[in-house]
Amino acid sequence: MKVIGIPRRRVDGRAKVTGQTRFADDVVLPRMLHCKLLRSTVPHARIVRIDASRARAHPGVRLVLTGADFPIPYGILPVSQDEHALAIDRVRFVGDPVAAVIARDELTAFEALDLIAVDYEPLRTFSSPDDSLAHDTPRIHDYGDAGNIHKLVSLRFGDVQAALSAADHVFEDTFFYEGNTHLPIEQHAAVAAKDPDGKLVLWSSTQTPHYVHRALAKALAMPAAHVRVIATPNGGGFGGKSDPFNHEVVVCKAALLLDRPVKICLTREEVFYCHRGRHPVLMRFETGVKRDGTITGMRVQTVLDGGAYGSYGVASTFYTGALQTVTYHIPTYEFRGCRVFTNKPPCGPKRGHGTPQSRFGQEIQLDKIAERLALDPADLRLRIVEQPETLTANYLHVGTIGLAECIRRVTHAAQWSEQFRKLPAGRGVGLACSSYLSGAGLPIYWNDMPHSGVQLKLDRSGGVTAFCGATEIGQGSDDVLVACVAEVLGIDPNDIRAVTGDTDLTPVDLGSYSSRVTLMMGNAAIQAAERARDLLADAVSKKLSVPKDRLVFAERRVFDTEDPAVGVSFSEAVCLAEAMFGTLGTTGSYTPPRSAARFKGGGVGPSPTYSYTAAIVEVDVDQSTGWIHVPRVWIAHDIGRSLNPTLVRGQVEGSVYMALGEALMEEQTFRRLPSKLSHALVHKFPSMLEYKSPTTLDMPEVFTELVENPDPRGPFGAKEVGQGPLLPVMPAVANAIYDAVGVRIDEVPITPEKVLRALDAKAAGKPARVGPTRFPAVPWPAALEVPPPWEGGDGTAIDKVKSEKGKVKSAETEVVRP
Amino acid sequence: MAPHAHITFTVNGEPAEVAFAPYKTLLEVLREDLNLPGTKHGCELGECGACAVLLDGQAVLSCLVLGVDCDDRDVTTVEGLASDGRLHPLQDAFADLGAAQCGYCTPAFLVTAKALLDEHRHPTRHQIREALSGVLCRCTGYQQIFEAVEAAVATTDSRLATSDARSRR
Numbered sequence: 001m002k003v004i005g006i007p008r009r010r011v012d013g014r015a016k017v018t019g020q021t022r023f024a025d026d027v028v029l030p031r032m033l034h035c036k037l038l039r040s041t042v043p044h045a046r047i048v049r050i051d052a053s054r055a056r057a058h059p060g061v062r063l064v065l066t067g068a069d070f071p072i073p074y075g076i077l078p079v080s081q082d083e084h085a086l087a088i089d090r091v092r093f094v095g096d097p098v099a100a101v102i103a104r105d106e107l108t109a110f111e112a113l114d115l116i117a118v119d120y121e122p123l124r125t126f127s128s129p130d131d132s133l134a135h136d137t138p139r140i141h142d143y144g145d146a147g148n149i150h151k152l153v154s155l156r157f158g159d160v161q162a163a164l165s166a167a168d169h170v171f172e173d174t175f176f177y178e179g180n181t182h183l184p185i186e187q188h189a190a191v192a193a194k195d196p197d198g199k200l201v202l203w204s205s206t207q208t209p210h211y212v213h214r215a216l217a218k219a220l221a222m223p224a225a226h227v228r229v230i231a232t233p234n235g236g237g238f239g240g241k242s243d244p245f246n247h248e249v250v251v252c253k254a255a256l257l258l259d260r261p262v263k264i265c266l267t268r269e270e271v272f273y274c275h276r277g278r279h280p281v282l283m284r285f286e287t288g289v290k291r292d293g294t295i296t297g298m299r300v301q302t303v304l305d306g307g308a309y310g311s312y313g314v315a316s317t318f319y320t321g322a323l324q325t326v327t328y329h330i331p332t333y334e335f336r337g338c339r340v341f342t343n344k345p346p347c348g349p350k351r352g353h354g355t356p357q358s359r360f361g362q363e364i365q366l367d368k369i370a371e372r373l374a375l376d377p378a379d380l381r382l383r384i385v386e387q388p389e390t391l392t393a394n395y396l397h398v399g400t401i402g403l404a405e406c407i408r409r410v411t412h413a414a415q416w417s418e419q420f421r422k423l424p425a426g427r428g429v430g431l432a433c434s435s436y437l438s439g440a441g442l443p444i445y446w447n448d449m450p451h452s453g454v455q456l457k458l459d460r461s462g463g464v465t466a467f468c469g470a471t472e473i474g475q476g477s478d479d480v481l482v483a484c485v486a487e488v489l490g491i492d493p494n495d496i497r498a499v500t501g502d503t504d505l506t507p508v509d510l511g512s513y514s515s516r517v518t519l520m521m522g523n524a525a526i527q528a529a530e531r532a533r534d535l536l537a538d539a540v541s542k543k544l545s546v547p548k549d550r551l552v553f554a555e556r557r558v559f560d561t562e563d564p565a566v567g568v569s570f571s572e573a574v575c576l577a578e579a580m581f582g583t584l585g586t587t588g589s590y591t592p593p594r595s596a597a598r599f600k601g602g603g604v605g606p607s608p609t610y611s612y613t614a615a616i617v618e619v620d621v622d623q624s625t626g627w628i629h630v631p632r633v634w635i636a637h638d639i640g641r642s643l644n645p646t647l648v649r650g651q652v653e654g655s656v657y658m659a660l661g662e663a664l665m666e667e668q669t670f671r672r673l674p675s676k677l678s679h680a681l682v683h684k685f686p687s688m689l690e691y692k693s694p695t696t697l698d699m700p701e702v703f704t705e706l707v708e709n710p711d712p713r714g715p716f717g718a719k720e721v722g723q724g725p726l727l728p729v730m731p732a733v734a735n736a737i738y739d740a741v742g743v744r745i746d747e748v749p750i751t752p753e754k755v756l757r758a759l760d761a762k763a764a765g766k767p768a769r770v771g772p773t774r775f776p777a778v779p780w781p782a783a784l785e786v787p788p789p790w791e792g793g794d795g796t797a798i799d800k801v802k803s804e805k806g807k808v809k810s811a812e813t814e815v816v817r818p
Numbered sequence: 819m820a821p822h823a824h825i826t827f828t829v830n831g832e833p834a835e836v837a838f839a840p841y842k843t844l845l846e847v848l849r850e851d852l853n854l855p856g857t858k859h860g861c862e863l864g865e866c867g868a869c870a871v872l873l874d875g876q877a878v879l880s881c882l883v884l885g886v887d888c889d890d891r892d893v894t895t896v897e898g899l900a901s902d903g904r905l906h907p908l909q910d911a912f913a914d915l916g917a918a919q920c921g922y923c924t925p926a927f928l929v930t931a932k933a934l935l936d937e938h939r940h941p942t943r944h945q946i947r948e949a950l951s952g953v954l955c956r957c958t959g960y961q962q963i964f965e966a967v968e969a970a971v972a973t974t975d976s977r978l979a980t981s982d983a984r985s986r987r
Contacts, residue, residue, distance in 0.1 A: 009913050009914045010913070010916075012921075013912075013913030013914070013918060014905070014913055015921070016912075016913065016918040016920075016921030016924050017896075017905065017908075017909040017910075017912045017913045017918055017921075017924055017928065018856070018896065018897070018899075018900060018905070018909065019855070019856020019857070019895070019896035019897055019924075019925045020856070021921045021922075022855075023858070023922065025855075025859075026855040028855075107839075107841075182956075183956055184920075184922075184956055185858070185860040185866055185868050185920075185922045185923050185954060185955070185956055186858070186860065186920070186922045187859070187860065187861075233920065233921070234920060235858070235860075235920050235921070235922030235923075236919075236920045236922060236956045236957055237920075238956065267862070268860065268861040268862070268863065268865070268866075473920060474919040474920025474921065474922075474957050475919070476919070646914075646915065646916040646962075647916060647919075649916065649962070650916040650919055650957070650958055650959075650962055653958060653959035653960075653961045653962065654919065654956075654957050654958050654959045655959075656959055657956075657958070657959030657960065658956065658959075687861070687863065687865060688860070688861050688863070688865035688866050688954070689863070689865045693954060693956070695951045695952075695954065696946075696947045696948075696950045696951045696953075696960045696963075696964075697947050697948070697951045699947075699959055699960045699961065701961075702959065702961055
């Protein structure tokens with residue numbers, strides 16, 4: 001390997017350090033106008049009247065748009081087409097866009113917003129899941145599973161109740177994970193224009209140009225072929241730029257109507273309103289274990305505070321219950337999930353999408369189990385790690401598993417056995433593990449087409465251009481694309497130009513979400529490059545009279561492996577092949593394997609393979625102030641194979657950083673304005689000053705270990721790294737605090753105030769714990785029964801009606817354990 | 819609105835003259851009136867640090883400085899770090915060592931680190947943390963940034979050693 005596995009400057013590195021990366025707000029076009037959105041000041045209301053006449057008359061204003069201009073709804077999921085670019089007759093949270101002003105400059109547009117009069121008729125505000133569960137009306141949306149419940153899920157894989165009864169111990173714990181937001185440093189921005197042919201072009205800081213493309217075609221009722229979406233490199237995304245957004249639709253409509261380019265750049269406050277961040281999740285775990293730590297069964301219940309729109313929420317709900325089984329062997333498993341609508345900015349996917357919340361609960365509960373069984377938490381986990389190449393109780397096919405090795409590496413590096421339960425009071429260490437998808441196995445809209453496509457153009461100069469719809473959000477997707485092609489063709493990564501994220505120029509890649517790009521685009525790139533190599537090899541073989549299988553592609557040459565002096569330069573090889581075959585171009589595609597899950601809801605969780613992580617966090621807790629300092633973190637990640645170790649390490653360390661923010665300080669919370677004002681439910685602090693995130697001074701030393709055991713499903717064996725390493729850190733912090741001061745903080749963020757509260761309770765002889773105690777009553781539907789593979793199941797749910805008649809045998813098949 | 823503020827100052831070592839609406843910040847003047855989009859913005863409220871530039875050699879947040887206050891002064895942006903066709907050692911180190919992921923905060927980290935190194939040729943890790951604490955990065959976890967600053971120090975030392983050796987010859 002000449003490229004893969006070697007630490008290297010990323011191909012877009014120079015652009016980034018010279019300030020030449022062209023982000024969306026850097027796009028400036030002749031005759032460009034500027035757009036600003038008027039956002040709702042009330043959390044839930046009917047719009048009685050909008051009077052924009054004064055704004056329209058304001059000097060410099062070119063256009064004012066309102067909900068009437070956008071009759072067609074859209075949304076990221078086919079089942080949640082519940083957004084309008086501007087509110088039609090109802091606003092659902094403070095910050096919901098109501099009107100748009102397009103003017104000669106930003107300041108004029110801002111001024112004109114104040115001239116728009118909106119009369120609202122307030123409706124009851126729903127501020128919490130309790131509220132939304134207790135009151136069916138008024139409904140925030142006229143769809144959903146019941147009242148203000150957006151989604152109810154109930155799945156059962158085997159007889160969990162019997163498994164809990166048969167256990168030596170049953171643990172029942174309730175946890176709360178507060179919501180938080182992505183906080184990308186780049187504010188969302190977009191520029192729309194009519195191109196000279198009259199077609200629409202949108203430059204936008206989006207992670208998912210393909211889905212934005214589809215949403216625009218729908219919402220603007222235009223042929224998709226007349227819409228071009230260019231994803232500019234994102235100044236950070238983390239999931240927050242994965243939905244089609246109001247402002248994108250608005251500037252497109254305005255550019256079409258005015259025949260002039262229109263730009264919008266959101267303020268930081270507006271970025272907090274766009275949100276789509278981490279769902280606040282209340283969860284309950286019931287887990288049965290044998291004395292040796294073996295899990296007999298697990299029941300997980302989650303309630304998600306979804307905010308005002310659907311977004312990815314249905315998927316998020318399933319994700320809170322999907323991956324528990326992928327990490328440890330759980331023979332019977334039940335999951336119930338409930339997402340409610342509330343009058344807050346919509347929640348959606350943030351790094352780890354739906355899984356960090358329940359991972360937090362699961363890993364703290366395991367720590368409690370280990371203590372009760374007098375087992376070392378690392379030993380307990382090593383006993384129950386899921387087996388590689390198995391089908392889990394909920395029909396997820398697991399590939400390679402490097403988790404045991406991850407645990408061994410971190411415990412060795414951190415000298416775990418000399419530290420755990422042995423440090424002086426106030427100091428502690430905690431361990432936790434996790435797993436994550438290497439790409440969602442199913443697309444957002446069901447189809448049989450590839451998830452990623454790559455085209456190569458080979459040039460007589462020896463240069464190669466690689467085209468792919470993948471979106472560079474900082475993670476290094478352009479570098480992965482180029483590295484895979486360079487390795488196969490034996491040329492330098494810098495000989496290759498990457499053209500990415502442009503729906504006109506590049507084949508579809510579904511987007512930068514679910515840690516899917518490296519695996520899917522990488523495999524497509526390898527296929528395209530191998531096809532190109534094949535063409536070149538045919539031509540060179542003929543020219544040199546050397547058998548094709550003796551040709552090597554390396555160091556910008558194609559040569560005879562038995563006599564390296566016999567060969568041609570790469571550019572000569574291209575010329576020979578072009579003379580033999582005509583214009584050269586190849587394609588590659590990637591489609592994930594079919595999932596074994598054939599029940600309703602089985603579409604969320606499958607992945608070609610999963611990454612694994614183990615982390616140990618060290619804390620110093622000041623028992624007089626509750627202040628928590630994290631000096632060191634050890635983390636080992638099962639990456640399969642590291643394509644560019646420099647970037648891989650950056651993803652691991654960046655995950656640790658973001659996780660510590662979630663564990664210790666970040667929270668997207670809300671408050672009521674005083675009654676004498678509007679009593680509106682408003683964002684508590686939509687600013688970066690008040691929304692605390694870790695600075696250079698807060699960041700611990702991170703010791704990263706990469707476990708490399710190539711997975712045959714990944715490109716050169718690679719699995720994901722962008723999200724998985726975030727997951728174990730929050731529970732490891734909580735477990736370390738318990739080791740340090742003997743109190744359980746069963747919720748995030750873990751603030752000094754909560755630590756003090758728990759220490760006070762402990763001193764008073766009360767339970768040394770801060771965290772939720774109750775779980776709301778949820779009208780769960782009857783569970784969909786899916787017998788696990790070892791009970792003879794085939795991935796389908798039992799048809800209750802038929803099985804009662806005794807015609808379907810799957811439930812009655814003899815129980816066989818693997 | 820007709821511009822009626824007018825300043826002459828030095829930008830990236832070159833004299834510049836610019837007219838703009840008087841309410842504009844240095845950030846806006848650089849990006850919108852001088853066509854220097856390398857300097858970024860993340861809040862325009864002085865909270866994120868992404869818009870840092872050097873004003874008379876000091877790192878400042880350009881969103882908090884009015885353009886009209888920059889008459890006769892000296893401004894360095896990321897576009898002014900490379901010289902003689904060669905990247906600044908900080909730029910090379912950031913690119914090589916993964917200190918730039920999305921790259922959005924990178925210009926601010928680069929100029930802030932330059933201000934630090936101009937003052938302390940051999941900063942400690944803690945001095946680096948302190949000096950960069952006003953700039954937020956959501957991608958890297960900062961560690962590769964610290965390492966890049968330290969690597970740039972080493973490069974600068976060896977370049978200086980080489981040129982010393984040459985001048986002694």
